[in-house]
Amino acid sequence: MKKFLKRLLIIIIITLIADRAIYYAIRPFYKRATTTDEFKLNAVMYRMNDPVIFMGSSRCHHNYVPSIIGDTLQTGVYNAGLWGARNIYFQYAVLCNILERYTPQTICLELHPVDYLQTPFSKLDKVGNLTPFINYSAGCDEVLKKAGLYYKCEFSCLYRYNSDFANILMGNLTKRSFEADKGYKALSGELDIKTGKTTPEEFPFPVDEEKLHYLQAFIDKCKEKKIQLIFLFAPMYAVGNTNIFNIPDSMAKKNGILFINHYNLEGITGHAEYYYDFGHLNETGAKKYSSFIASELKQYITKK
Amino acid sequence: MIVNSINFLIFFAVVFIVYYSLFNNKAKAQNAWLLLASYFFYGFAEWKMLPLLLVATIVFYALGLAIGKYSETNKKLSSAFNAIGVVLGIGLLLYFKYLNFFIKSFTDFFNAIGFNVHASLFSILMPIGISFFTFKLISYLIEIHRGHIEPCRNFVDFATYISFFPTILSGPIDRPKTFLAQLSVGRTLDYELASVGLKRIFWGMFMKMCVADRLSIYGDAIFNNAIHHTGTSLAFASLLYPIQMYADFAGYSEMAIGVGCLLGIKITENFKRPFFSQNIAEYWRKWHISLTGWLTDYVFMPLNIKFRNMEKWGSIFAIIITFTLIGLWHGANWTFALFGLYHGLLYVPLMLSGAFFKKSKLKKTKSGLPVFSSALKMVGTFLLVSLGLILFRSATLGEAGGIVYKIVTNWGEIFVDYTSMINGILCMLIMFYKDFRDEFFPYKQDIAPSGFFNKYRYELTVSVYMILILFFGVFDGGQFIYFQF
Numbered sequence: 001m002k003k004f005l006k007r008l009l010i011i012i013i014i015t016l017i018a019d020r021a022i023y024y025a026i027r028p029f030y031k032r033a034t035t036t037d038e039f040k041l042n043a044v045m046y047r048m049n050d051p052v053i054f055m056g057s058s059r060c061h062h063n064y065v066p067s068i069i070g071d072t073l074q075t076g077v078y079n080a081g082l083w084g085a086r087n088i089y090f091q092y093a094v095l096c097n098i099l100e101r102y103t104p105q106t107i108c109l110e111l112h113p114v115d116y117l118q119t120p121f122s123k124l125d126k127v128g129n130l131t132p133f134i135n136y137s138a139g140c141d142e143v144l145k146k147a148g149l150y151y152k153c154e155f156s157c158l159y160r161y162n163s164d165f166a167n168i169l170m171g172n173l174t175k176r177s178f179e180a181d182k183g184y185k186a187l188s189g190e191l192d193i194k195t196g197k198t199t200p201e202e203f204p205f206p207v208d209e210e211k212l213h214y215l216q217a218f219i220d221k222c223k224e225k226k227i228q229l230i231f232l233f234a235p236m237y238a239v240g241n242t243n244i245f246n247i248p249d250s251m252a253k254k255n256g257i258l259f260i261n262h263y264n265l266e267g268i269t270g271h272a273e274y275y276y277d278f279g280h281l282n283e284t285g286a287k288k289y290s291s292f293i294a295s296e297l298k299q300y301i302t303k304k
Numbered sequence: 305m306i307v308n309s310i311n312f313l314i315f316f317a318v319v320f321i322v323y324y325s326l327f328n329n330k331a332k333a334q335n336a337w338l339l340l341a342s343y344f345f346y347g348f349a350e351w352k353m354l355p356l357l358l359v360a361t362i363v364f365y366a367l368g369l370a371i372g373k374y375s376e377t378n379k380k381l382s383s384a385f386n387a388i389g390v391v392l393g394i395g396l397l398l399y400f401k402y403l404n405f406f407i408k409s410f411t412d413f414f415n416a417i418g419f420n421v422h423a424s425l426f427s428i429l430m431p432i433g434i435s436f437f438t439f440k441l442i443s444y445l446i447e448i449h450r451g452h453i454e455p456c457r458n459f460v461d462f463a464t465y466i467s468f469f470p471t472i473l474s475g476p477i478d479r480p481k482t483f484l485a486q487l488s489v490g491r492t493l494d495y496e497l498a499s500v501g502l503k504r505i506f507w508g509m510f511m512k513m514c515v516a517d518r519l520s521i522y523g524d525a526i527f528n529n530a531i532h533h534t535g536t537s538l539a540f541a542s543l544l545y546p547i548q549m550y551a552d553f554a555g556y557s558e559m560a561i562g563v564g565c566l567l568g569i570k571i572t573e574n575f576k577r578p579f580f581s582q583n584i585a586e587y588w589r590k591w592h593i594s595l596t597g598w599l600t601d602y603v604f605m606p607l608n609i610k611f612r613n614m615e616k617w618g619s620i621f622a623i624i625i626t627f628t629l630i631g632l633w634h635g636a637n638w639t640f641a642l643f644g645l646y647h648g649l650l651y652v653p654l655m656l657s658g659a660f661f662k663k664s665k666l667k668k669t670k671s672g673l674p675v676f677s678s679a680l681k682m683v684g685t686f687l688l689v690s691l692g693l694i695l696f697r698s699a700t701l702g703e704a705g706g707i708v709y710k711i712v713t714n715w716g717e718i719f720v721d722y723t724s725m726i727n728g729i730l731c732m733l734i735m736f737y738k739d740f741r742d743e744f745f746p747y748k749q750d751i752a753p754s755g756f757f758n759k760y761r762y763e764l765t766v767s768v769y770m771i772l773i774l775f776f777g778v779f780d781g782g783q784f785i786y787f788q789f
Contacts, residue, residue, distance in 0.1 A: 001324055001493045007763060008502070014760070014767040019774060125780065158774045165775060166726035 023157035026168065030132060030161060033171025037129055038164070040082050040183060045097050045133060050076035050182070052301060053098075055091050056110030056232075058083035062280045063110070063234040065290040066182035072294035073301055079183035081110065082129075085122040088115040088214045089143050093130050095221055096139025106228040106301050109218070116212055116247045117205040124148075131160040139221070143214075186283040187276035191237060200240035201278065207247060219255050230258045230300065234289060235265035237278045258300055260293070268292075305348045307470075307559050308509050315345065320566060329490035335464045338567070345469035346433070353431035360396065361463045364389060364441045365456070371448045372455035382449065389445040393438045400430050405636030433473040435633055439598055440466055444480045446602055453481045461487045468569075470560040474553070476574040476594035483569070491568030499762060501565025506769035507738075508558030509777070515551035515735050517778035518728035519544050522721055527697055530707055534716035538707050545697055546690050547732055550578065553592070577739045579689075580674075582681040584650040585660050587689060595633065599626050620655050624648035634696070639704060643695040650688060672744050731776050 054064045060081025070077035114122035124147040134153045144150040222229040252259035274285025305311045319341045327333035347354045367389040374382040404425045414421040447453045456462040526541035557574035564571035581587035604626040611618030631644020654660040667675045698704035
């Protein structure tokens, strides 16, 4: 028994040493990766310093063009959105990390039902990409603990880059630059109304109290740091009667937050030529919408 | 409690420590402890079915004693008890697994030929692992009846054999003779055996978490939305699916065998690198060996003897029935039946040509690699297996037909998901390298490098497996495919 336990101990020691060594070897490659997720997260956590930032999931990532909005507002704008149904848990953790480094003046949060409903495709697992940023901020760690990832990452440093090998490899072998886009990623192509979804998207899911808690925490964090928070909802291709805005409406009212809801925006909604798919604008659509939203935001965002 | 979970790790650590510290070398106490642990493990997965497992065990234990008692004095009575047991075992399977399938199939058939038949289906909760433990129960009785073993006089030992926690949910299906013999003696920690077990557990975890679960991300994306994908993507996913299946099921078997080794119990082998097979018969001798062996002994051989007057055609008939049963064993669905029938039919050319009855020897080059024609046969066998697994993966025959139709007619752009593909394929290559080495150059493992690496070669190997799991493993990949059977 003793001999076997000794062997087990040696295995654990070798594994822990190798785990730490490989982690430190990989870390610079992770930070240098140009693949979308890794590049974007590194840029948002370590480099972004613009006064106005847009946050949200894919509908933020692809719909808001910082250069156009920045020109109108006469200030620096960064699109910190990230595709992949990133819900409020993710946004809250990212906000906490950003605030460790600097305090933006305005945050425009593109909301989606994944931020407050019990949607099956967007739960706590969406914060998985944030494991490389463990121990960066208390808020991020809190969310990682909730997702059951924190202690795994404490035990194994390498686990922080679990599943990232392909992206790190691709991101170091290919040269791409997203800095010029300031976080925005254009989608090319047009919605094919013959094959694409053209009916209004439905969300028949109950309210998620846990997500509401984090939405409120997001709001409170902004209040605490005196950040101007604006809720946004970009236009959809197909619209109908919906009650999905009850929650953001009431949250906005309760907290005195401006909610600019362009769910059904004349000139964009229903125009397939501006859409990549039913919920995401293509490059042409994003530019048109960015010009529009910039003019509207100009009334509310004052340059300090 | 999934075998590759933290819960299982904690559970097993407790079982292991108590097993060797409190009950070391005490057979009775160790078996009782294993039984307790096995019932806890089973109850953790599905507590409602614990009484069924217990009652079935008691009934078959009693039947075993009865068969043994009358085997010399009253052969007819002994055979009757055996028949009752076999019918009971099959009845359990039929009721829990196939009743609704038969009802639905009959009503569908009669409706299709013009009768208006309605029948409501039963709400039956299928006990997990039923296909595995009923086969153990049945083989126990048959082995006593055939005079291969004596009935087990110790209920705890018998119940431990039936419910042994590493194998109850997904096999391998151990035979009573070898297993019960191991329970009759006390076990102390065998350093070599335990070391082998530990290594196999981590290799099994690698297979499941890094290969199977990685490939399943790509496969699920394709198969679950088959109508939106091109034939090229479906063909590619169909080629990856056998590898996913192998990594998933063989991975589980490795872990089960490894856990057995740590407890000092040798569990039957279930896989032997099946993709290096030159024909379908060889493939089935290396794939899910414990099931194939079980059906060969208790279904194919008796049928083959029964149909011996028909010569080759009798064997063909027996093999087609056996394989249809193998197919149906996997689940109550016509896709599984057809999957089995397909494999049975693949045997026909082998039997007609006489190749089935000859032991095919692998032709190798001087360097030890298979010659080109043998390699080609391996690729051909793999493609045939891949085609058959489309039936296995599909929910309906229509879906399977649709996939095959698209593969043949709709070639186009392939769906690329770099993250899962690169990670999955890299891990797949690591698995292939190990299997390739074990298959063609097993002696090379005896040549060790020198110095530190030589001294700690074992520890370094296990650490490499752990590192690979931490870096590439899918930690929320879910249950094993064979858990549902």
